[in-house]
Amino acid sequence: MTHFRKPVLIATLMLSAWNVRAAPAAFITNQLDNSVSVIDTDKQSVVETVKVEGKPAGVAVNSVLKQIYISTPEGGGFAVLDSERLKVLKVVKVGGASLGIAADRKGELVFVADWYENSVAVFDAKTFAKIKTITVGKSPSGMTVSPDNRWLYVANRIDDSISQIDLAKLTIRNTTKVGEHPFGIAVDGKGKRLYSANVESDDVSVLDAHSLKRLATIKVGSRPYAVALALNDSLLFVTNQDDGTVTAIDTATLKPVAVIPVGDKPEGICTHPNDSQVYVANWFDNNVSVIDAKTLKVVNTISTGEGSRAFGEFFSR
Template sequence: MSRPRLVAACLVALIATAPAASAAQAASAAQAVVTVQGANAVEIVDLDGGAVVATIPVAGSPAGVALSPDRATAYVTRPDGPGLAVIDLAARKVVGLVPLPGGPLGIAVDPVSGAVYVADWYAARVFVLVPRDGTLALDGEIAVGASPSGLAVTPDGATLLVANREDDSVSIVALATRRETARVKVGHHPFGLTLDATGARAYTANVTGNDVSVIDVAAAREVGRAATGERPYVVALAGGRGFVTDQYGNTVTVFDLATLKTLKTIDVGDHPEGIAATRDGRRLYVANWGDNTLSVIDAGTLAVTGEIKMSDGPRAFGDFLR
């Protein structure tokens, strides 16, 4: 799947809930693991130093990214592989390639079992991969809605949520049985999907609806919407606020999680896609696909405080901070 085709497909994205940090990890993320699709690589960014410190070649137009529960391994989707790359982050090299059919893009990791879930953009299914012999092995698939994109697993590892772009819905899947238990109607063309820290609420960026749907996971229903800029892509959460990348607006919309009212619109780089908050909630990082940068946002002042140069086509949609 080439870059122009991805644009035509509205550039599938996701944000998956990050596993809980271990005691040994710093309060804020020390590194970003960023897919740079045009460069066919994954770049490791020193966030304190504000610079790329390693470039790892990954063929096949790397797109989605998620990290293992111990944050030592990165899993990267390769839609033009098609398949998945397994990266040892300490060694900074690819240690495995897993072939997959269709269009693998969205990805999430079970924070309890370490199982990896990959959305097939071209079919109504999610692949299940399990750790085996130092890599991943395909272990079945789950039927969901049309064109699955964003994925997230609840902190207890019991439930998978899937944004189905062409079905305007979110699938709720019981992972014990690998079956869909509910399908929640949301806004138009949901892409990025984010869970709060407890797994109680999910947020979908509705690309052609210019809003975010809020889902009560236990009740399996939409409970509200927040307005965004043009072509919302991914949602991140920090300090009681939602932060949404607006692809066509070159902005990040900030809204209050309690009232769903817009608080501010922040100008960032060209065509922002992936966004994630540090674990202490003080900063957010935005991958600007159009101008090859990461924007740094102060979550308290809601101001851009820096910019980090990247290689061609940073996307970073997924769980990319460690």
């Protein structure tokens, strides 16, 4: 029995060691490759590529269940990945074209935005049974959950609006107009402000996260797609797809402080759990730019797969 136990023990220790080194990892969807690149952020390199059919685009993380959810617009649903073993566990059908995807803070629910059906489907994160379908605005895309797990925010692209869903009731509490064609959204760590990247009006809307009252509008670059906060929410980073840049905004003054060149057609953006590195997926360059939030400079570029989008919150924690 000893001869069988030792290899198993060694393999287990090696897997545990890999998880320690690789955590947190960035999960980058490669839409044209039908794959997900897993970046070990300690090594700053891709350590695994997971095949996911259906033109994967959106990403969400369930840290409680150690799962990653990948939306598949041409697969009509989403794939469930084990964030440690890096394997596809399940494929869930939704219907229509799923794009935006999110998980609640308790790890109990998965939300999938259906671009064509103008709805958000709510799934149980353990059984993947559908709990409810909530009708929202036209072409829902980006979604995020408030830190207190009270609200789900949904960007309705064609309606130029943001919907606020009460997670206790799974009903819409409020909807407000923003700029033209909102896509990526983010809420700050205190749940006070909500930021929306508005693709067609080349600006960012700043809202009160509770009332959805519009507080400010900030001009950025051409076709802003997604947003992320860093350095204790003191800076907001915005991907400008047609400019190949990221705009950094001081959230105290609500003024841009830098424009950072990255790759071609940047879209997905997310901040490392260390709060000081911002990862940007460059769709046309097939890579990820790593920005140091303190120096506002690109410090590394990591090759991924073809058509890297990574739309959503893509870091395991």
